[in-house]
Amino acid sequence: MKMIEAVIFDMDGVLTETSKQHYLAWKQLAEDLGFEITDKINEDLKGISRLESLDIVLRAGNMVDKFTDCEKNQLADRKNLIYQSLIKEFTKENLSVGALELLIALKNSNIKIALASVSKNAQFLLEAMEIRDYFDVVVDPSEVKNGKPAPDIFLMAAQKLGVEPRNCVGIEDAYAGVEAIKSAGMKPIGIGNKEILNNCDIVYKNLGEINTNFIISM
Numbered sequence: 001m002k003m004i005e006a007v008i009f010d011m012d013g014v015l016t017e018t019s020k021q022h023y024l025a026w027k028q029l030a031e032d033l034g035f036e037i038t039d040k041i042n043e044d045l046k047g048i049s050r051l052e053s054l055d056i057v058l059r060a061g062n063m064v065d066k067f068t069d070c071e072k073n074q075l076a077d078r079k080n081l082i083y084q085s086l087i088k089e090f091t092k093e094n095l096s097v098g099a100l101e102l103l104i105a106l107k108n109s110n111i112k113i114a115l116a117s118v119s120k121n122a123q124f125l126l127e128a129m130e131i132r133d134y135f136d137v138v139v140d141p142s143e144v145k146n147g148k149p150a151p152d153i154f155l156m157a158a159q160k161l162g163v164e165p166r167n168c169v170g171i172e173d174a175y176a177g178v179e180a181i182k183s184a185g186m187k188p189i190g191i192g193n194k195e196i197l198n199n200c201d202i203v204y205k206n207l208g209e210i211n212t213n214f215i216i217s218m
Contacts, residue, residue: 004187004216006163007106008154011117011125013046013173014191014207016094018087018125025083026057029075035061043196047174049118049147050076084121090128096191098208103134105212112136114157116170118147137161149176151184158184169215171207175199187218 012018023042030037037060045053054076058064067075092100106113114137115122123140126132137160144152158165170181173191178200181188189210190200197203204210 003167004111004169004218005167006112006114006158006161006169007215008114008116008157008168008170008181008186010047010170010172010174010177011115011119011122014096014171015099015115015131016090016096016125016129018119019046021083021086022053024086025079026053028082029079030057030061032078033058033061033063033075035063037061047118047148047172047177047180049141050080050120052147054079080120084124087121087125087128090125092130095129095131097206098210100131102207102210102212103131106215107134109212109216111212111216112161112163114161115139116153116157117141118153148174149179149183151180154180154184154186158186169218171210172200173197189215 146152165185168186170186190197190203194203
């Protein structure tokens with residue numbers, strides 16, 4: 001039986017918790033546009049692209065059809081500037097529970113590691129949290145045509161690693177991300193709430209609960 005050769009991580013909600021900062025940035029943008037959003041919208045924003053998230057936010061204010069594509073890109077850039085101001089102080093102390101230990105264990109087991117995040121700030125966060133050297137490959141969302149739940153970003157990561165998708169494990173905290181992993185023909189591990197990630201058979205509360213030997217033998 002072929003064992004796992006690579007693990008592909010999502011960033012937000014997996015390696016670090018940035019959902020609060022994303023929400024606060026979207027909330028500020030909405031207020032600038034004259035309406036409010038509540039934290040109930042936060043789950044819908046996980047694991048999808050910035051422009052898809054923008055549409056969800058604008059829909060909450062009945063403004064989704066009031067902007068051109070160019071204007072939407074400008075709004076997304078405004079949100080990102082707010083978000084960047086909120087994460088600029090991130091350090092290794094912002095790593096999720098068990099993240100560093102799992103990365104070290106995977107490296108010691110000669111398992112390849114990649115990042116498949118829709119966040120354009122992923123490189124910054126890897127550097128800020130001092131874990132960039134653990135990653136063999138980082139896929140920028142601009143390299144793929146379709147965002148999650150399409151499998152493109154995970155397939156690109158596997159291609160860059162030189163590993164067949166069936167020999168990869170993907171780790172995600174979002175429903176859309178799990179769908180992307182499964183569509184790519186990879187084995188998914190969920191991080192978070194089992195009720196929300198009801199499309200994933202294996203769900204842990206955090207990375208600290210994952211046994212490296214279990215991953216290798218999946």
